[in-house]
Amino acid sequence: MPEQTDPRDRLIVALDLAEVAQAEALVARIGDAATFYKIGYRLGYNGGLAFAARLARRGLKTFLDLKLHDIGNTVEEGVRALGGLGATFLTVHAYPQTMRAAVRGAAGSGLKILAVTVLTSYDEADAREAGYALPVADLVALRARQAADAGIDGIVCSAVEAASVRSVIGPDRLIVTPGIRPAGADLGDQKRVMTPGQARAAGIDHVVVGRPITAADDPRAVAKAIVAEMA
Template sequence: MTDPRDRLIVGLDVPDIRTATQVVGELGNTVGYFKIGYQLVFTGGLELARDLVKDGKRVFLDLKLLDIDNTVAKGVESVLAVGASMLTLHAYPKAMRSAVAAARGTDLCLLGVTVLTSMDENDLREAGYGETPAALVARRAEQARAAGMGGLVCAATEATAVRRIVGPDMAVVTPGIRFAGSDQGDQKRVMAPRQALEAGASHLVVGRPIVASGDRREAAEQILADMRRST
């Protein structure tokens, strides 16, 4: 997977289908991978996902599933009908095992969400965890590998450690991609595109730096150019 366009996932974190369609249209063939999360799913995002797949685009459904085993499995089965390439769930061992069983024999890449990039050690402590983000991410990575997951979502700052745990074949998907000096928004653990790839990321998720740009295609091209500089 050497073409950066296969590794850059644009987050369609917008309020409605009209805006999402506009973003996709403006980017054209520059980008062929799109993430659809809660904000868009609740306003027709699943229908858009099906349309994107029909148009030859790849879709990453960022739904972060977590429920009892049967509900997770049935959710995965429903997602398979959409044709998405990637699906997230929280990296709890039982949920991951249920999802893997439901997706067995398909091309759906299941991604375990480790620690959200908007969270730091204080946030984890408030949530009742006694570990640092790095320690919890490492534990979740080991559990995801054991469950047979397709990959993980983690901050780029943890990508090297995760890659060391999961080996060369699992996907390591990193949000929180920002150029130095740019607005980090609510992200707390960030890294530039080239650095993230060199740290071990297989895919980069970029939302606001592209979607909120005055020239979305140019913003995507700048990120792709930086990705091409990775060694």
Template sequence: MSVNARERLIVALDLPTVKAAEDMVMRLGDTVSFYKIGYQLAFAGGLPFAAGLIAAGKQVFLDLKLHDIGNTVQKGVEAVAQMGATFLTVHAYPQTMKAAVEGKQGSTLRILGVTVLTSYDDSDLAAAGFDMTVGELVAARAAQARDMGVDGLVCSPEEATNLRGVIAPSMVLVTPGIRPAGSATGDQKRIMTPAKAIQAGADYLVVGRPVVEARDPKAAADQIVGEIEQASA
């Protein structure tokens, strides 16, 4: 892909306050150009903050994982599209994806379908009533997303290679669960290093704690960008 290595790193601002997020963005400076805002920050004033980031020339990934009746999803996506966000997540259920694609029409917003959360494994799916493995469910949802015109998928890095054979060439793969060598895994069950994730076929890497909790976040981000550059060469 033509996107440069720095733009392929998305730092997750999983922080409790806008002030904490502002401080982190200031510390990271030009090292990071793309940020993810999820529930925690969104519900603490993060949406106006996101608009400010966009106005300042940063790219924003709103990880809101929308899933509701079609009309509600469509109207919500229309509102996000007006903000100028780059990515928005929805759960990869057919009705939800269809409504999201309709809602983003005429904008540059790209819809990402969340296949199976990276904190889930086969036993978690069984407990939720699914009679299939994580890999089988991810593949099924990926095919539906492709057929509905969704712009990309959120998947674990270990699934990226297989999904390349399912999705359309224009679709992007965005992978959380990225942990540089030596990092704690936390609550993620399906993880990979930045270099291995790029080699597996990931387009964008979402990294949170290994950057925002690092003693030197800027250095941590630079190291990951370096890994992406080497793996992309």
């Protein structure tokens, strides 16, 4: 896997909050315990993209989790429009047409495209309900292979699949895993879950953690503990 120089970069904190002011306050509370923040729909649709650009100007790494999926032209131009925000990562769903369009849209911008394979809130029954006949692990592996073929920079999957995804995509592409819970933490709606330490041992590059940090009494302490568990 591509090695990082700062171990804090392994943790991406999901800023799933309603208001930019709350996100600003949380980033200030966490301070130097985290270096990488994810902005998803909730904040993104409410001023979060400009906020992400401000974080990037302050030297923090940002991840735009917009999970794009549309006809190729719309994805390509949408990705191109996001290329100037200074973000590190952007997500699209792992459909071949969508991934190829996103790679074209990101060309020359420095924005890395991550392909979301099968959401970590899905188990086998959820995938069947959505019309997929393949077992989740096989669907993740198929999409990882297609992502690599499309020239995608990294894969979003659960840490449960990290080792098999690594064997499919090779050492240079990134593996980013949500569905991460410190031992004993509430799972919420996550179904394919590992601890930070298990995920690191499975060969991930970055974990994404939201509620265990955002809902904690001491978010800075939880962020520090997660980084330490992956050291």
